[in-house]
Amino acid sequence: DSGTTENFTNYLSQAAPDAWPHEAGGQWPITPRESAQGNSGIADTVQRAEGSIGYVEMSHVHGMSTANIGVGGEFVEISPEAAAQVVADSPRREDNASEHDLALDLEYGTTEAGSYPLVLVSYETVCEEYPDATEAENVKSFLRYVVSPEGQEAASAETGSTPVNDTLREQLLASIDAVGVRD
Template sequence: MLPSNKRTRTGSSRHRGVRRGTASAALAVLLLAITACGSDDAVRDGSAPEVPDDLECFSGSLSGAGSSAQENAMTAWIAGYQGGCEEARVYYNSIGSGGGRSQFIDGAVTFAGTDSAMDPEENADARERCGGSDTINLPAYVVAIAVVFNLEGVDSLNLRPETVAGIFNQDITRWDDPEIAEDNPDVDLPDMAITPVNRSDESGTTENFTHYLEQAAPDAWPHEADGQWPLTPRESAQGNSGIADTVKRAEGSIGYVEMSHMHGMSAASIGVGDEFVEISPEAAAQVVAGSPRREDNPSEYDLALDLDYGTTEAGSYPVVLVSYETVCLDYPDDQEAERVKAFLRYVVSPEGQELASQETGSAPVNDTLREQLLESIDAVS
């Protein structure tokens, strides 16, 4: 076991975290520089992030890479953890889920953040890096994907799954199209071309979004779910922040981003059964709560889920993303194992989940899933 430098409650400098809003630009700079070493800002209400009384600390560094959907949550987790563990340094590079899985397989980082769980082929590729053991996927971040748009004078829209699919398949090309107008009778829709914006990089957000289109609107979306966008794009951008920035700049555009990247943008309400459901953490959590584990998980400790994107359950928001922390079940290096376990115990703790929710609008994992996560983390050696 590594020596523990347990945090104390004395000295406010050890408990400083991240303030929502004004900290966003600073956090982006930290992550673009690859190094996320905590911040001198407080959380949005001016207080320090809460940390568990039994927080486990390590001395040294821990590195991860991957999902840009986790970008804001990971920055908050790193700030919170390092606020309680002053000798620990955690680094996370938000290069996208595909890049994170590749770096993890290559042994460049200790864990991957990914919006798409490792598939059996990737798990096999990672066995050498993991000393012959399997990988496990831990669903630590649950958040909705917003369908954001930029139309002057229009703050809200209702979009059925078939309409969303038609827009992104470039079959519905103008904002006053009858398929949009029918569900928005009180909205003054402009006679303007629609510019769909998709990810240019391999993306777990794209994979989850195309899973939704494939399951919820199969007749209007003739493509298999994939992390790479299947069409020649009208407009594309890298990362969730890239899509958000592009949509903000271009009137008539529409895109898809993880909820914490909305930054005050307008988001569509999505058709579910006979109703339209606004985006919210609670509505997204309903989908996750009703989803079973994936059938081909290589281990009882792998918690990858088979999400029901096509749900018609009232009040559910089905455009949802579960982002995983992917780790080795057995690490060749004992210190690597102990460091990742200590950090992930904080990530899934009530305090860590609440901090991420405050900063990003994510849905904290429930107590049942937390128990399963802690059991899987304890199994890492």
């Protein structure tokens, strides 16, 4: 099972339901001519095999050609800004557990100009209450760094990920501030 495969097949089923007849899932639904384990293995295989096509996280592209995706009458090149546009335009899931649950219902089928809809969002999951103040403050400190401009730039430099925008950062900080101590 692969989260990248599940995300990619979810994108295909939402963006091109008439052309992609398969259910979204973590297993590739068609027998591949060649396969590999993990993003690094797939990236290596695509680089070695002439004429091959594959899908990997952006952090594994390493100079390979990428696909521009047709969105709203234009073909959009992958970039942090184009990926961030989809995240910014996507609503929260309707079944989120609480007001502090910021899980998104990604708009894979967007027609918004300049959006690159094939994105995957990483989430941090923490408890809303901890048994003692030190533990709660350690969790909050870690998360504040992760969502800070410095933390986001460090992650982006390391992985090629897209930093969160200021609006989402404010929402994340409000959720982080809600972490407290169990009564």
